[in-house]
Amino acid sequence: MSEQVVFTFDVDGDDFTSAGHASMQVKKNLRQLGIDPDIIRRVSIAMYEGEINMVIHARGGVATVSVSEEYIEIILKDEGPGISDIEQAMQEGFSTAPDNIRTLGFGAGMGLPNMKRYTDYMNIESQVGVGTTITMRVNLE
Amino acid sequence: MKISTMKELLEADIVCCEDLLNEHVYSACGSDMMSDVLAFVKDQAVLLTGLVNSQVIRTAEMMDMICIVLVRSKLPTPEMIELAKESGIAILTTKKRMYDACGILYTNGLVGNKLRA
Numbered sequence A: 001m002s003e004q005v006v007f008t009f010d011v012d013g014d015d016f017t018s019a020g021h022a023s024m025q026v027k028k029n030l031r032q033l034g035i036d037p038d039i040i041r042r043v044s045i046a047m048y049e050g051e052i053n054m055v056i057h058a059r060g061g062v063a064t065v066s067v068s069e070e071y072i073e074i075i076l077k078d079e080g081p082g083i084s085d086i087e088q089a090m091q092e093g094f095s096t097a098p099d100n101i102r103t104l105g106f107g108a109g110m111g112l113p114n115m116k117r118y119t120d121y122m123n124i125e126s127q128v129g130v131g132t133t134i135t136m137r138v139n140l141e
Numbered sequence B: 001m002k003i004s005t006m007k008e009l010l011e012a013d014i015v016c017c018e019d020l021l022n023e024h025v026y027s028a029c030g031s032d033m034m035s036d037v038l039a040f041v042k043d044q045a046v047l048l049t050g051l052v053n054s055q056v057i058r059t060a061e062m063m064d065m066i067c068i069v070l071v072r073s074k075l076p077t078p079e080m081i082e083l084a085k086e087s088g089i090a091i092l093t094t095k096k097r098m099y100d101a102c103g104i105l106y107t108n109g110l111v112g113n114k115l116r117a
């Protein structure tokens, strides 16, 4: 695989039911590329948590996944409210999700920590009132 | 444990993917919080939950699970069934409550974390 493969998805911010659609598609695409199942699982879980966050916290956004020889990179970009204290947001259990999200199975404050756990690199760039861009990488070696 | 054995033990109905009844599963987890399920990859093949929405199926799919048990007589939505068929995930429904369902499977040898003999 010498050429870089890139997938882009619009993540709909109005529909919790369809959240995760992009991650499912990425999982399929990575399988077709013959990527190792453990790596696929790590990429898709991290992206899924990020996608859910874009829907519940940021009214949707754009997900870009690229596969190079060294790593799979996921970029999640939204124009939501931004994160004022990233260190706090990264703590297990910290969540500003409303109660109705908790009854749907999310909002336990484990999303960002899960994303960190499953990836080899993670960077959050966020500006309050402007939006958030999260970059994650999972190494292929 | 075979999925068909789980079905018997839990007096459950199978909603989709009957072709998986002969598959063996080696560990399970029970939770209504999907992020908790996603937090620990341990090769669990079964998710027991009382939660009913599409994210249950997607969570199981992300974890490469092959069976979901809906407890307390919860019924899957048509959308869940559609997604489960697409992903090859069997859905069982049981009247038993979460605690009882987990206990029954556990005492019959289906453990919580990966313990393959």
Ligand SMILES: Nc1ncnc2c1ncn2[C@@H]1O[C@H](COP(=O)(O)OP(=O)(O)O)[C@@H](O)[C@H]1O
Pocket: A053, A054, A057, A058, A078, A080, A081, A082, A083, A089, A090, A094, A095, A096, A097, A106, A107, A108, A109, A110, A111, A112, A113, A132, B035
């Ligand atoms: N894309 C985002 N835009 C704005 N805020 C976010 C975003 N992602 C996460 N956050 C903030 O970080 C907190 C922690 O996120 P996370 O660990 O995924 O937990 P949860 O989603 O369960 O609340 C969220 O409650 C929210 O305040």
Ligand SMILES: [Mg+2]
Pocket: A049, A052, A053, A106, A107, A109, A110, A111, A112
């Ligand atoms: Mg989250």
